[in-house]
Amino acid sequence: MKIMVAVKRVVDYAVKIRIKPDKSGVETQNVNMSMNPFCEIALEEALKIKESGLAKEVVAVTMGPSNCVDTLRTGLAMGADRGIHVEAARDLVPLSVAKVLKKLVEVENPGLLILGKQAIDDDCNQTGQMIAALLGWPQGTFASKVVLDKEKQVATVDREVDGGLETLCLDLPAVITTDLRLNQPRYATLPNIMKAKSKPIKRYTPEELNVEIKSGLEVVQVTEPPKRKAGVILSSVDELIDKLKNEAHVI
Numbered sequence: 529m530k531i532m533v534a535v536k537r538v539v540d541y542a543v544k545i546r547i548k549p550d551k552s553g554v555e556t557q558n559v560n561m562s563m564n565p566f567c568e569i570a571l572e573e574a575l576k577i578k579e580s581g582l583a584k585e586v587v588a589v590t591m592g593p594s595n596c597v598d599t600l601r602t603g604l605a606m607g608a609d610r611g612i613h614v615e616a617a618r619d620l621v622p623l624s625v626a627k628v629l630k631k632l633v634e635v636e637n638p639g640l641l642i643l644g645k646q647a648i649d650d651d652c653n654q655t656g657q658m659i660a661a662l663l664g665w666p667q668g669t670f671a672s673k674v675v676l677d678k679e680k681q682v683a684t685v686d687r688e689v690d691g692g693l694e695t696l697c698l699d700l701p702a703v704i705t706t707d708l709r710l711n712q713p714r715y716a717t718l719p720n721i722m723k724a725k726s727k728p729i730k731r732y733t734p735e736e737l738n739v740e741i742k743s744g745l746e747v748v749q750v751t752e753p754p755k756r757k758a759g760v761i762l763s764s765v766d767e768l769i770d771k772l773k774n775e776a777h778v779i
């Protein structure tokens with residue numbers, strides 16, 4: 529079985545986000561970028577499945593400008609066998625990503641498609657659900673445990689829901705999106721970083737895949753959230769009720 533993993537290049541989680549002076553978006557020039565943390569978890573899970581003998585190949589795919597290849601190289605250094613880069617001039621909205629992924633799935637025919645549950649730049653949490661709908665495949669989102677049964681061609685997925693854990697049995701092929709507790713992603717070792725330089729990366733344009741990239745969204749302005757005012761410590765519940773009633777007017 530082949531596993532396809534979607535990995536996105538995002539501003540590193542440790543970077544303090546800065547808004548561009550013209551308020552058109554977030555500053556990404558001269559900013560440390562890395563693989564979206566949930567995508568690292570997705571790739572780690574695919575590599576673990578391959579190492580347990582249940583998959584033969586792990587293919588990492590990314591969509592975006594040419595520097596997204598760095599993220600693919602990181603994925604190849606972690607252990608992916610090959611990469612696919614779909615070059616797009618700007619960031620794609622989840623529906624466009626899902627449409628491109630659908631075409632890649634038709635070309636590659638994977639038995640399992642693993643994504644992060646969300647990208648930490650836009651926090652959309654949409655792409656996994658959209659690609660599952662476009663393909664008509666079963667989906668296990670927010671996975672905290674994945675067990676594959678090769679004989680029965682089934683994936684058992686524990687998923688984190690509001691009330692606790694839910695367990696789903698998915699017929700393969702299926703889409704899985706990863707939550708934080710699924711695994712601890714590995715670091716790429718220096719020899720593997722060197723090896724990754726010679727692993728193949730196939731390039732496509734959206735036109736070659738026959739996907740029209742468009743967005744129904746227009747960014748009007750990006751601004752910082754308002755600064756929080758200092759809190760006050762109240763001496764009694766009566767005082768709290770008084771403030772909620774007469775100052776905040778919420779009760």
Ligand code: AMP
Pocket residue numbers: 534535536537564566567570589590591592620622625642643644645646647648650651652653654655656
């Ligand atoms: P989102 O729906 O934007 O929060 O993203 C959820 C997941 O979709 C990410 O963790 C990735 O696995 C995948 N994804 C989103 N955008 C891209 C992209 N441009 N390239 C590759 N994978 C992506």
